[in-house]
Amino acid sequence: MATLYIRDVPKHLYEALKQLAEADRQSINSEALEIVEKGIQQRRIEQQRRQALAELDELQRRIGPTRGDSLELLREDRNR
DSSP states (O other), rough: OOOOOOSSSOOHHHHHHHHHHHTTSSSSHHHHHHHHHHHHHHHHHHHHHHHHHHHHHHHHHHHHOOOHHHHHHHHHHHOO
């Protein structure tokens, strides 16, 4: 397992981390790992979301302009 050292942690962040660790009854190291893991998971979700939106934009570009909103389409259908 790799070892990670973080230098120059601002005091307010260290104290907040320490309080969270104490509240969860775990070590500062365990708390920091949990926070890092959750942050990485969230970043991956955000990246996947951005990628999906980019793919949708590309699909919309290839399909071309739509015929209008659903209300307009319903009116057209009723008038047939």
